[in-house]
Amino acid sequence: MLTSRQRGYHITATVRSHEKIDAILKTHPSWKNNIDFTVVADFTTEEPFDDIFHNTTKPFDYVIHTASPLRFQVNDIRKEMIEPAEMGTTKILRAAQKYGGSSLKRFVLLGSAVAVLNSFEDMTKEGKPYTERDWNPVTTEQAVERKDPVLGYNVSKTRAEADAWELMKSNKPTFDLAVINPDIIIGPMIHPISGPRSINQTNQFAIASFIDGTHKDIEGLTFPFYHFVDVRDVARSHVDALTNPAASGQRILLIAGLISPQLVVNIIRENFPQLRERVPEGNPSQILPPGIHPTGWDMRVSIDILAKGTNEKRWNYIDLKQSVIDTVNSMLEHRVI
Incomplete structure (x- = not known):
């Protein structure tokens, strides 16, 4: 996999503060001469994005927008999750349209599979596989009334993506839009x-929580969703989408396979004997929690689009075993578990 820097792109990256820049460069010193950093303290207003387009020495060819709140410990679902996601997406899109000029070819948006699936899916029976044409019917009112931050996140991603498509339809900018919709991201x-x-939040609940003592047992434990993708595949899909003609105007599903508490603990216990005493055993042969039968995904269209964006014209996912092993090694290396 070639990174965007290795492919010859000059990158301007946004961060929330100057302290973030220092922390990133301390972690990755080699990035200092390859990436320009600019501070966007509040991504819900247009002004900082306007400034980015104004101040660049070279017009942008592409924009990748990934910023969106992902914290489940919130007090106000509407103001802390839903509104920032919607406003952040629409503000940078409007700035791109106003100031991007003729050089801007494509806007790639990191969406989510939660904008596609049904938050109220009956998990006791598998339904018709989801496709790129499906939209989550969840509403802001339902998330707020139930005080459910998971529903709030689902609404935030659904509304942000819907707003992006509506802006493209209404304003007809010179650039096009591609949206990447991954499920649980680990790695x-x-x-x-x-x-x-x-x-990060998804690595915490999907992997670290089985090692750090959060879950002493997994009996009765469920996930909000049961499909995953490795973060490296997410990154690769965004970079590939920049110049892939097949990605134009498309929603692209990014689903590598099944994930469950039992699958994760099985992999950790098998491959990290030094952690075995800390990881609950569960029932190794019971892959999904009793009574859980999540709806699958019809990936044919998205796989075809993803493949066309690669040099090999073939798209292969990192599987769950490799992803979990690499993630746990990363946590051990950083001494956070």
Whole structure:
């Protein structure tokens, strides 16, 4: 896999503070001369994005937008999750349209599979596989009334993506849009690490929580979703999508396979004997929690689009075993578990 830097792109990256820049460069010193950093303290307003387009010495060819709140410990679901996700997406899109100029070819948006699946899916029976044409019917009112941050996150990603498509339809900018929709993202960490609290949210609940004592047993434990993708495949899909003609105007599903508490603990216990005493055994042969039969995904269209974006014209996912092993090794290396 070639990174965007290895492919010859000059990158301008946004961060929330100057302290973030220092932390990133301390973690990755080699990035200092290859990436320009700019501070966007508040990504829900247009002004900082306007400034980025104004101040660049070379017009942008592509924009990748990945910023969106992913914290489940919130007090106000509407103001802390839903509104920032919607506003962050629409503000940078509007700035791109106003100031991107004729050089801007494509806007790649990191969406989520939660904008596709049904939050109220009956998990006791497998339904018709989801496709790129499906949309989550969950509403802001349902998330707020139930005080459910998982529903709040689902709404935030659904609304942000829907707003992006509506803006493209209404404003007809010169650039096009591609949206990448991954499910649970796990994988090795390259962001600055300063302790266990630095573990990102999905790695924490899907992997670290079975090692750090959060779950002494997995009996009765469920996940909000049961499909995953490795973060390296997510990154690769975004870079490939920049120049892939087949990605134009497409929602692209990114689903590598099944994940469950039992599958994760089986992999950790088998491959990390030094951690075995800390990881609950569960029932190794009971892959999914009793009574859980999640709906699958019809990946034919998305796999075809993803394949067309590679040199080999073939797309292969990192499997769950490799992803979990690499993630746990990353956590051990950073001494956060």
